[in-house]
Each structure stands twice: as structure tokens, then as C-alpha cells.
Amino acid sequence: MAPKVLVSDKLSETAVQIFRDRGIEVDFEPTLGKDKEKLAEVIGKYDGLAIRSATKVTPKILEAATNLKVVGRAGIGTDNVDKVAASKKGVIVMNTPFGNMITTAEHAIAMMFAVARQIPEASESTHAGKWEKSKFMGVELTGKTLGVIGAGNIGGIVCDRARGLKMKVIAFDPFLSEEKAEKMQVEKVELDELLSRADFITLHVPLIDATRNILSRENLEKTKKGVRIINCARGGLVDEEALADLLKSGHVAGAAFDVFAEEPATENPLFGLPNVVCTPHLGAATTEAQENVALQVAEQMADYLLTGAVTNALNMPSVTAEEAKIMGPWLELAEHLGAFVGQMTDEPIKAINITYDGLVADMNLDALGCSAIAGVMKSVNPDVNVVSAPVVAADRGIQISRTTQAKSGVFDAYIKLTVVTENRERSIAGTVFSDGKPRFIQIKGINIDAEVGEHMLYTTNKDVPGIIGTLGQTMGENGVNIANFTLGRATEGGDAIALLYIDAPLPEDVRQKLVGTGLFQNVSPLHFNIG
The missing domain is CATH 3.40.50.720 (NAD(P)-binding Rossmann-like Domain)
Known part of the structure; x- marks a missing residue:
């Protein structure tokens, strides 16, 4: 049938x-x-x-x-x-x-032109029979500095189009390597520098915890006087109330928004303000x-x-039905390993190496690799999937390599993932036990045996007395239940780690209390997609 x-x-x-x-x-x-x-x-x-x-x-x-x-x-x-x-x-x-990448990028460029030359207001005035030529004094794009927040697929197209308009393009993107920036002919900068230098700012990032309200009131106040801001990415990236205040004060000269924190947007602080161009989420709305x-x-x-x-x-992932029966838990493990290092890495990734040891080396390594890379990249772009992840990584100039080897330890098989940045390497290894559950078995070269949970807490410290007590007491006093608690150390008195599986996301105030003890070098809440 x-x-x-x-x-x-x-x-x-x-x-x-x-x-x-x-x-x-x-x-x-x-x-x-x-x-x-x-x-x-x-x-x-x-x-x-x-x-x-x-x-x-x-x-x-x-x-x-x-x-x-x-x-x-x-x-x-x-x-x-x-x-x-x-x-x-x-x-x-x-x-x-x-x-719809090109369409969305073109809409951002169109919105930039519209706000630079006050085209919607000028059009409305002319339709009304007025001839207010002196009222609508615009600015040229040529020679201006465009700050691009997020230089991935769509942001990269915007960079290319802006350079064609003879704009100076600077970009903030923690995962943009210097080599990729050079190839794109853009200047890679930190966010504060972008805010202080840009004549126009355009956003091209997903809405995740790291980008939510990225243009907060504090950051908006750091911008260059007379800046114009374009958002054709996601609502929630900009504090709309703060932007409205800065538009009224004259610090921000104009804004062009296609997306809003609440949609459909029937009311918004930006509505009705002069030199604010608004469209109803038209980024992908072209015939093509x-x-x-x-x-x-x-x-x-x-x-x-x-x-x-x-x-x-x-x-x-892209696997056959026969492979899925065997590989399911290993695919899940690969994504967890990637998610761990992705959440722990806040600087541009230059390379990802995946080592397959023992029996796993004979499995569908393309599928396993895609799962691992997707785990890494989802930390900055939740829209990435196992098919698009290698493309996204390649676009960012990340070198992907894999190594296979015969059984080399106590486990019949394991996967080790290593991420290389300009300043460090970070690695984690895991295996699948006979119960079919993925386990972390090594972090930073320190052996552990940790069950993977949806919500976890990772800490690093020196091997000194009191760590277990501090973690347990702080969690208990703040109503955080620990499902599983794993410790490991390199040497007595040397580097040590703890990995806690907890029942709910760790509240920020609890994390700050742990940081405040001075015992920990790193206190990082983690999240994993389970099931």
C-alpha cells in the first residue's frame, strides 16, 4: 500500500x-x-x-x-x-x-536601508500629499561600521552583502575563529568593542540562555551615540523597553525590527516611535x-x-533500522559528550577530534560523529541537527577529525571527544554499560564513573577536605536534591572534579553560593537531552 x-x-x-x-x-x-x-x-x-x-x-x-x-x-x-x-x-x-537564509539576510539589509533613510515615514508623508523633503535627512551606509552579532549562516551572508556596500564589518561571535573571520574579511571583536564602535548593529543569533537580552539596557547604554539597531533574528534578544527609552532620549537614532518578544505583536514599546521600522516577522516571507x-x-x-x-x-541521526538497534545508546552518548564540551567552551573552537576505541570503531562513525558535533554546536545554536551540524562546523572553520583504535583499556569500547581552542584542549570520554545507559568515564584525564542526567553540576577544585560536605550542605540547605554524586582526582592534593546529577536546574543563587566559598575553580550547571 x-x-x-x-x-x-x-x-x-x-x-x-x-x-x-x-x-x-x-x-x-x-x-x-x-x-x-x-x-x-x-x-x-x-x-x-x-x-x-x-x-x-x-x-x-x-x-x-x-x-x-x-x-x-x-x-x-x-x-x-x-x-x-x-x-x-x-x-x-x-x-x-x-x-530561507538568503531571504532573511536580504530582509536585514533592506531594514538597514529603510532605517538609514527613514523610507517608511517618508513614504507615508508623501502619500499624505506632503512634500517634507528637508524633514527626512538620512545617512549613507558607505563607510559606516556594521556590527554583526552572530556570524553563522545568515549573519555570514549579511557580512558579505554589507562588504559589497562598502561598509566596515566587525563581528562578535564566540565560535568564530580568527581564520574564518579573515576569510570572511570581517574583524572579529568582543561584544563591548562592537557596541562602542558600530554605527549599525544587526543581530543574527538564536534565542538561548546565552543570547537572551544580549542587548540589555546596560549594553544598549554602551553603544555609540546615533547607533541604529536591526533585529531580524529572534524576539527577546533586545530589551525593548530600554531601547524605546534610548530612542526617545536620542542616544539611539533608529531601529528596525522584524521580530518581537511577544508575537503576534499588537502592542509594543517600539510602536509609534519616530524612525522605528517594524514588519510582522517577514524574514522568510519571499516567494522563492x-x-x-x-x-x-x-x-x-x-x-x-x-x-x-x-x-x-x-x-x-541518519542510520539504518539495523544499525539503530545497536547504535542507539552510543548515538546518545556521543551527543552527551559533545553537549558537555560545548557547554564548557566559551571561546572559538578550532578543532574537534573524536576517538573511537574497541567495538565502537566498527559502527557507523559518520552518524556517531554527527551526533557528537551536533551536541557541541547546539550549545550556541539549538536549531542545529545531526545533518546540519557538520555544515555549521565547517562554516565556522572548525577542523573535524576522527581516530579509530583497537581496544586499549578496561572497557570493550569507548568514545573520547577532544575540543581544541586557541588556549586549551578539553576532553571527555564515555561508554555504554550493559544496561544500555551512557556513562562518563573520564574528564580532563581524571577517571570517573558518572551516570548522565538531564540536569547536572560540574565543579573543579583542588583535592582538599571539605568539598563533599560543602556541596552536600549547600545543596541541602537550598532544596536541591542530588540523585547521583561522582568524584575524581588526578593525584592526592592535585586537581579534582565532581559531577552531580540533580533533580532540577541549579538556581543561579545556589551557584553563586558555591562560588563564594572560594573552594571551586569552576562551578558549571549542565543540561542534557535525555531520551
């Missing part, structure tokens, strides 16, 4: 035809996704679900999706899909991460981009349903 796909959002007829041409039965119901009850009622008939952003794939929908094998999102964002529930259900979630992502998702879903090939999956 031919697979059956439901298209519940607006996809192009060309994309729908791809399914038909490849022998897949398809129902095109472009408004059905808005009707949750009706979608839940019919979803059980389908093997695939193709969506944009209107359809919400909730646990309730997935529970009713008795035959569903794949959800394909035409676009990059998958906030409308419960990926945890989909994984538990065995449903693959795909997206199209590279279909919408067509590209629609065609891509149709091809990807058809490939999977007909041949089992997995492309741009967010919740599984």
Missing part, C-alpha cells in the same frame, strides 16, 4: 505534486492545521504530515497519530512541534534549515524561500517514506 501524507498548511502545488509524482497518496488540506479537533480526528490515517507554522503537533495530536512516521516542517523553526513527544512516539521530525522550503520538505519526506533515507532530522 502506498504511503499517505496529509498537507495541513499552505504548501505550493508544486510541492504537493512531488508526493504524487513519487507514488505517494496526498491529501492537501491547507486550512486543516488550524482546527485541532479535526486534525486529531483524521491524523490516524496518515504516514506523513507536512506543515508550516499554523499546525501545532501536540502530544494530543501525536497520541491520535497511530500510523504517523514523519513530520516535515517547511522552514527552520519547529517550536510548533513537540519533539520530545514525537521522539517517544517514534515519529521523525524534519525541517529545512537552509531554505517559501517555494524552496516546500519543495525540500516534500523531497525529504518522500525519500524517507519510500526508501528510509533520513535527511535534516531533528530527533534522530
Whole structure:
């Protein structure tokens, strides 16, 4: 029987035809996704679900999706899909991460022009029959300094376009290497320097803990007087109240926003202010981009349903069914190892080396490597998946290497991940026990035996009395429950580490209390995707 796909959002007829041409039965119901009850009622008939952003794939929908094998999102964002529930259900979630990069970058450049020359206000004035030529005095882009926060895929395109406009481009991106910056012909700087030098600032980073409110009131006040700020990335990157105040005071000359902290944005502190250009999240809204992502998702879903090939999956690597039975725990381990070093590294990564020892050296190393690299890169870009991670790493100039070797220790197999930066190397090793659970077995060359939990705390210190007591007492006094506690040391009185598996995220005030004891060189909360 031919697979059956439901298209519940607006996809192009060309994309729908791809399914038909490849022998897949398809129902095109472009408004059905808005009707949750009706979608839940019919979803059980389908093997695939193709969506944009209107359809919400909730646990309730997935529970009713008795035959569903794949959800394909035409676009990059998958906030409308419960990926945890989909994984538990065995449903693959795909997206199209590279279909709208140029469109979004072009929108940022267009917004920069618009705010530089006050085009929307001038247009409105002229439409009203006024001829206020002297009122709208703009500035040129040529020769101005553009500060780009986030020089990844979209930010990199913006850098390239801005250089074509003869702008001086400076970039802040902790994962941008000097070699990559030189190749891009941009100057790599720290955030404070960017704020003080830039005539225009444009943001191109995901919304994660490290970037949330990156343009806070404090940072906005550090900017050059007369700066213009463009945000076509994510709402929540800029303190909108603070920006409004600085626009009113004249410190900030203008702003252009396509995204907002609350969307749909019917009210916002920026609305109604002079020389503020606002658009309703149009970054990916071009005919070409919408067509590209629609065609891509149709091809990807058809490939999977007909041949089992997995492309741009967010919740599984590209492996065969036979491999998955054996490799599942090892793929999970590889991602955990990457996530550990990714969360612990706050400077540009030059290289990633993965060593496969013993039996694991005979597995699908491409899939394992992609999982490990994705773990590293997700710490700065949660949209990265096992397919796009190597591309993202390559774009950042990161050298990837792997080593295989025969069994060399007490374990039948293990994986060791080493990240190299300008100033240091950081390594971690792990294995999978007979119960199928991943374990960390070595950090910084120190042997341990640590179960991996969703929420963990990693500390480094000198091997002195009182560490266990301080950790236990501080956690206990602040209501933090410890599920597992692992210690290790290099030598008596030398470097030592502790890895705690805790039941909930560590509150910042508790972390500060541990730092305040003076006993620890490093106190780092960690998070791992489990299951």
C-alpha cells in the first residue's frame, strides 16, 4: 500500500505534486492545521504530515497519530512541534534549515536601508500629499561600521552583502575563529568593542540562555551615540523597553525590527516611535524561500517514506533500522559528550577530534560523529541537527577529525571527544554499560564513573577536605536534591572534579553560593537531552 501524507498548511502545488509524482497518496488540506479537533480526528490515517507554522503537533495530536512516521516542517523553526513527544512516539521530525537564509539576510539589509533613510515615514508623508523633503535627512551606509552579532549562516551572508556596500564589518561571535573571520574579511571583536564602535548593529543569533537580552539596557547604554539597531533574528534578544527609552532620549537614532518578544505583536514599546521600522516577522516571507522550503520538505519526506533515507532530522541521526538497534545508546552518548564540551567552551573552537576505541570503531562513525558535533554546536545554536551540524562546523572553520583504535583499556569500547581552542584542549570520554545507559568515564584525564542526567553540576577544585560536605550542605540547605554524586582526582592534593546529577536546574543563587566559598575553580550547571 502506498504511503499517505496529509498537507495541513499552505504548501505550493508544486510541492504537493512531488508526493504524487513519487507514488505517494496526498491529501492537501491547507486550512486543516488550524482546527485541532479535526486534525486529531483524521491524523490516524496518515504516514506523513507536512506543515508550516499554523499546525501545532501536540502530544494530543501525536497520541491520535497511530500510523504517523514523519513530520516535515517547511522552514527552520519547529517550536510548533513537540519533539520530545514525537521522539517517544517514534515519529521523525524534519525541517529545512537552509531554505530561507538568503531571504532573511536580504530582509536585514533592506531594514538597514529603510532605517538609514527613514523610507517608511517618508513614504507615508508623501502619500499624505506632503512634500517634507528637508524633514527626512538620512545617512549613507558607505563607510559606516556594521556590527554583526552572530556570524553563522545568515549573519555570514549579511557580512558579505554589507562588504559589497562598502561598509566596515566587525563581528562578535564566540565560535568564530580568527581564520574564518579573515576569510570572511570581517574583524572579529568582543561584544563591548562592537557596541562602542558600530554605527549599525544587526543581530543574527538564536534565542538561548546565552543570547537572551544580549542587548540589555546596560549594553544598549554602551553603544555609540546615533547607533541604529536591526533585529531580524529572534524576539527577546533586545530589551525593548530600554531601547524605546534610548530612542526617545536620542542616544539611539533608529531601529528596525522584524521580530518581537511577544508575537503576534499588537502592542509594543517600539510602536509609534519616530524612525522605528517594524514588519510582522517577514524574514522568510519571499516567494522563492517559501517555494524552496516546500519543495525540500516534500523531497525529504518522500525519500524517507519510500526508501528510509533520513535527511535534516531533528530527533534522530541518519542510520539504518539495523544499525539503530545497536547504535542507539552510543548515538546518545556521543551527543552527551559533545553537549558537555560545548557547554564548557566559551571561546572559538578550532578543532574537534573524536576517538573511537574497541567495538565502537566498527559502527557507523559518520552518524556517531554527527551526533557528537551536533551536541557541541547546539550549545550556541539549538536549531542545529545531526545533518546540519557538520555544515555549521565547517562554516565556522572548525577542523573535524576522527581516530579509530583497537581496544586499549578496561572497557570493550569507548568514545573520547577532544575540543581544541586557541588556549586549551578539553576532553571527555564515555561508554555504554550493559544496561544500555551512557556513562562518563573520564574528564580532563581524571577517571570517573558518572551516570548522565538531564540536569547536572560540574565543579573543579583542588583535592582538599571539605568539598563533599560543602556541596552536600549547600545543596541541602537550598532544596536541591542530588540523585547521583561522582568524584575524581588526578593525584592526592592535585586537581579534582565532581559531577552531580540533580533533580532540577541549579538556581543561579545556589551557584553563586558555591562560588563564594572560594573552594571551586569552576562551578558549571549542565543540561542534557535525555531520551
